[in-house]
Amino acid sequence: MATPKRYAYHVEAAALELSDRPRRFLEAFAAILRHGSYNLALDTYARMSAKCGRCAASCQLYEATGDPQDIPCHRSELLLRVYRRYFMQSGPLKARIFGGFTLTDEYIDEMADAYYRCTACRRCKATCPLGMDHGLVTHLARWVLAEVGVIPRALVVSVREQLDGKTHNTSAIPLPALKDTCEFLSEELHDIYSVDIEYPFDVEGSEYVFFPAVSDYLMEADTLMGNAAVMHATGASWTIGSHNYDGINYGLFYSDRVMERIVHQLVDEVGRVKGRKVLVGECGHATRSAWHIPTFIGPDGPPVVHCIQYAHQMLELGKLKLKPEKIPESVTYHDPCNIARVGRITEEPREILKAICSDYREMTPNRTKNYCCGGGGGTVSIDEIRAFRTGPLGMRKADQIRDTGAEIVVSPCANCKKQLRELCQDNGMEEVQVMGLHDLLLKVIDFGTDGGNGAGEAQEGDVDEESEPTATGAASSGGVGVTASAQSGAAGGPDGEEG
Amino acid sequence: MSTWLHLARGPLFWTALAFMVLGLVRQLGLTLWETARVYRRAGDKDLPVGRVVRETGSWLVPVRHFGKRWPYSLTTFVFHVGVILVPLLLAGHVELWRAGLGISWPALPNVVSTTLTLLVIAAALALVLERAIARASRALGRFSDYSLPLFIAVPFVSGLLVMHPTWNPFATDPTLLVHVLSADVLLFLVPLTKLSHMILFPLTQLVSEMAWHFPPDAGSRVAETLGKEGEPI
Numbered sequence: 001m002a003t004p005k006r007y008a009y010h011v012e013a014a015a016l017e018l019s020d021r022p023r024r025f026l027e028a029f030a031a032i033l034r035h036g037s038y039n040l041a042l043d044t045y046a047r048m049s050a051k052c053g054r055c056a057a058s059c060q061l062y063e064a065t066g067d068p069q070d071i072p073c074h075r076s077e078l079l080l081r082v083y084r085r086y087f088m089q090s091g092p093l094k095a096r097i098f099g100g101f102t103l104t105d106e107y108i109d110e111m112a113d114a115y116y117r118c119t120a121c122r123r124c125k126a127t128c129p130l131g132m133d134h135g136l137v138t139h140l141a142r143w144v145l146a147e148v149g150v151i152p153r154a155l156v157v158s159v160r161e162q163l164d165g166k167t168h169n170t171s172a173i174p175l176p177a178l179k180d181t182c183e184f185l186s187e188e189l190h191d192i193y194s195v196d197i198e199y200p201f202d203v204e205g206s207e208y209v210f211f212p213a214v215s216d217y218l219m220e221a222d223t224l225m226g227n228a229a230v231m232h233a234t235g236a237s238w239t240i241g242s243h244n245y246d247g248i249n250y251g252l253f254y255s256d257r258v259m260e261r262i263v264h265q266l267v268d269e270v271g272r273v274k275g276r277k278v279l280v281g282e283c284g285h286a287t288r289s290a291w292h293i294p295t296f297i298g299p300d301g302p303p304v305v306h307c308i309q310y311a312h313q314m315l316e317l318g319k320l321k322l323k324p325e326k327i328p329e330s331v332t333y334h335d336p337c338n339i340a341r342v343g344r345i346t347e348e349p350r351e352i353l354k355a356i357c358s359d360y361r362e363m364t365p366n367r368t369k370n371y372c373c374g375g376g377g378g379t380v381s382i383d384e385i386r387a388f389r390t391g392p393l394g395m396r397k398a399d400q401i402r403d404t405g406a407e408i409v410v411s412p413c414a415n416c417k418k419q420l421r422e423l424c425q426d427n428g429m430e431e432v433q434v435m436g437l438h439d440l441l442l443k444v445i446d447f448g449t450d451g452g453n454g455a456g457e458a459q460e461g462d463v464d465e466e467s468e469p470t471a472t473g474a475a476s477s478g479g480v481g482v483t484a485s486a487q488s489g490a491a492g493g494p495d496g497e498e499g
Numbered sequence: 500m501s502t503w504l505h506l507a508r509g510p511l512f513w514t515a516l517a518f519m520v521l522g523l524v525r526q527l528g529l530t531l532w533e534t535a536r537v538y539r540r541a542g543d544k545d546l547p548v549g550r551v552v553r554e555t556g557s558w559l560v561p562v563r564h565f566g567k568r569w570p571y572s573l574t575t576f577v578f579h580v581g582v583i584l585v586p587l588l589l590a591g592h593v594e595l596w597r598a599g600l601g602i603s604w605p606a607l608p609n610v611v612s613t614t615l616t617l618l619v620i621a622a623a624l625a626l627v628l629e630r631a632i633a634r635a636s637r638a639l640g641r642f643s644d645y646s647l648p649l650f651i652a653v654p655f656v657s658g659l660l661v662m663h664p665t666w667n668p669f670a671t672d673p674t675l676l677v678h679v680l681s682a683d684v685l686l687f688l689v690p691l692t693k694l695s696h697m698i699l700f701p702l703t704q705l706v707s708e709m710a711w712h713f714p715p716d717a718g719s720r721v722a723e724t725l726g727k728e729g730e731p732i
């Protein structure tokens with residue numbers, strides 16, 4: 001299915017054959033403006049954009065390339081120009097007086113490249129005096145582009161399988177294969193930790209229905225073992241739905257229309273198994289999409305809990321017991337933009353890491369000001385732009401990691417992890433290990449006695465509704481309090497200064 | 500000359516002022532109205548009010564945002580302080596309001612006004628220079644981004660000369676005319692240019708937040724409008 005290469009990324013052949021794109025683009029834009037709520041922001045931005053250039057210094061890409069086309073405000077202006085000309089009252093008048101801009105095929109191509117050079121990480125928003133959210137403009141522009149077929153093939157193929165395919169997940173993992181994987185993970189847990197942990201399927205009435213990035217089942221065995229171990233050790237009532245077990249939502253990256261459908265599909269599965277809450281695995285964009293459940297479902301949708309928030313809470317409550325030994329390697333933490341940018345999840349992972357690692361180091365800047373890994377906004381799935389991702393787009397992150405000198409980079413996000421691994425490989429840091437937070441947590445969970453009777457019996461299908469900890473090993477460690485033993489490493493500190 | 504002056508200070512000024520006020524009120528009204536509409540239609544009505552207020556506040560007095568480009572930020576800050584305070588609080592202006600409308604408020608001592616005026620003029624020049632020198636802002640700059648600060652400086656320069664006749668190489672009346680006319684034109688320009696941020700600025704953080712609060716079915720409605728419902732991915 002080789003297609004002629006028109007953009008830095010591959011699109012499907014049909015997209016390249018589409019005729020009359022400017023008209024279609026404007027029609028789609030009009031429909032989106034009519035039914036969506038974007039015009040408020042576009043109006044405001046179009047009126048006030050100061051073009052001061054402050055945002056430039058905050059974007060990892062512009063810092064690396066120094067190319068004016070990579071200035072956040074310049075990129076947003078591409079769409080704003082279309083908006084002003086065709087959708088603001090003064091547009092046609094100004095066009096008549098000053099000679100106007102006309103949307104052309106070439107202009108659409110320019111946008112197609114520009115909006116996939118931005119990872120929509122929203123780091124630049126914090127530096128704009130006018131609060132312009134370029135991540136939002138990128139998000140919207142990609143939706144309009146998608147309506148004229150401009151979608152990276154890597155994304156659309158996955159979504160097709162997730163929404164229209166047989167397996168209903170982006171990695172096309174059939175249920176039997178998934179169950180095999182889970183059995184294998186259970187055996188691993190048994191062999192390494194002498195503990196019997198099942199991955200429960202379709203347990204009706206469970207408190208938590210688990211949605212990791214489905215790719216974790218292929219690539220992140222340790223993260224998933226950690227997830228199951230935490231649920232087991234805390235006696236949680238949880239399940240995996242057999243009709244839909246994928247938290248990934250690429251709609252966030254290219255179309256609200258798609259995002260809406262995927263969120264509905266996810267919530268339907270929670271309803272089918274009569275679950276009460278959505279437990280999201282270690283995946284940034286899956287979490288942010290799940291946080292949009294109220295957007296698409298309203299206030300009665302299931303609450304969303306991130307697995308790190310869960311683990312953190314259990315540690316605080318003393319329901320998750322840890323061994324006294326700590327992780328000896330030096331560890332640093334990369335904040336996934338989608339959970340950290342607005343400050344929703346920044347402290348819990350740090351408190352856990354400080355409690356379980358003897359040498360925790362901050363990278364600077366961090367938390368809400370952290371640099372994107374360079375693979376955000378779905379770009380990490382686009383293999384053909386790897387050199388760009390691990391080059392200019394990821395250079396800042398590579399420097400940050402190098403500066404910490406850490407042996408392990410922890411990031412609770414499937415996308416960040418893939419990108420960070422490639423980044424380390426391509427930037428001469430092969431020795432750095434990239435892993436999830438639950439991978440490390442798994443190593444220090446105290447399952448109680450050596451048998452496997454830690455939090456035991458409740459897992460066999462009929463899950464303990466009260467989610468009371470049944471751990472018998474409470475005495476052994478005295479429970480490493482999350483907040484109690486925060487041993488910060490070398491550079492532990494507050495948010496770094498912005499660049 | 501005096502007829503011109505009379506015209507500029509009288510009808511022209513009031514027209515420009517009314518144009519600006521009405522224009523800004525319209526923009527404010529539309530923005531608030533639209534914000535309320537977005538909220539009404541939003542599926543997720545949970546707004547992070549605290550964060551929005553904090554962010555808005557932090558930009559109203561943006562000292563903590565100065566960062567690496569602090570010379571530019573400081574220039575901008577000084578420029579804004581002067582541009583807001585001098586027209587409103589200059590003793591001569593306060594006196595005009597008192598004479599014209601019978602309302603009055605405390606004025607700045609003249610030495611402070613003069614200092615601020617000098618700072619505004621210097622800052623306007625510096626802004627243009629900095630824009631031309633710094634790579635990113637040079638790349639982004641439109642004609643209006645250079646011309647507006649310079650144009651804003653005109654009433655300040657002429658005002659300074661009117662206030663200090665000994666520094667003024669020109670006759671007083673023409674200087675005053677330039678002062679009043681340029682101010683009138685500026686008032687006209689406010690709602691038509693990026694200067695409208697003077698009223699919309701406090702709403703921008705809220706606006707950006709609201710934009711993420713989509714209507715629940717916007718996607719399916721778009722599909723319907725475009726005739727794409729049921730279309731395979």
Ligand code: SF4
Pocket residue numbers: 058059060061071072117118119120121122123124125134135138372
């Ligand atoms: S959202 Fe991120 S990648 Fe995009 S322009 Fe802003 S800082 Fe750069």
Ligand code: SF4
Pocket residue numbers: 049050051052053054055056072073127128129130131132639
């Ligand atoms: S900081 Fe804001 S106004 Fe300034 S150039 Fe960037 S987006 Fe435009």
